[in-house]
Amino acid sequence: MLVGERVEAQAPHPRAAVKGVAERIDGRRLLAVEATGKNLLLRFEGGVVVRSHLRLSGRWSVRARGTKLVGRPWLVLRGAEREALPWNGPVLELDARAVRRLGPDILGEPPQLDAMVANLRLDPGRAVGDALLDQRRIAGIGNLWKAEALWEARVSPWRSVRNVTDEELHAVLQAAHELMAASAKTGRERRAIYNRPGRACRRCGTPISSRGQGDDNPTAYWCPACQAGEEPKTAYR
16 A cells, blocks of 8 residues: 555645644655554654554545545545555544553454463453453454454353353354454354344354443343353343
């Protein structure tokens, strides 16, 4: 994505314009692009680093230079023949410090499973489904892949970390890595349980349960039969 080129930078979106990112990188050479979890780091000459985080709905696109611009992307980087644009990416800043606080990347090759397990063990009383979303422990797992990986490994999201064996944690993390890597390669998401409350589990036929979990309250999905164990007091089916 334009690596090695000197780029022209523009920030059509007003929320991005006030950050002054485009002014700092306009005319600089793009040296490297690194993905860390859901963060994208763009390293420019002069030690300038731009951090982009796309949250759930954002995306980067690369297209021919001069293509008609429809809408207001957060940034436009123009090279000699191509241009790159992030859409709906609410985090765009000249700061890489937040990335240094992230845990190992779930999409690393190979993934650092032992280090991830050790990080999860730092908070043994926490529900494993909640802990998997903590980017300080493991970078890159979102709510969809948390649900799918736990279902794949037959682990309830409500079990406390201390009650999940190392072998089970390895299985969950390996499943998350494989599912996410396959999705990144094919562009498709395999959904066996996510956003399917009340529908039959594809493995055993039991109705899928759901309930908000953790401080941010994202919805957890699980099969009470396949993923037996600790459960919340109230669950929706």
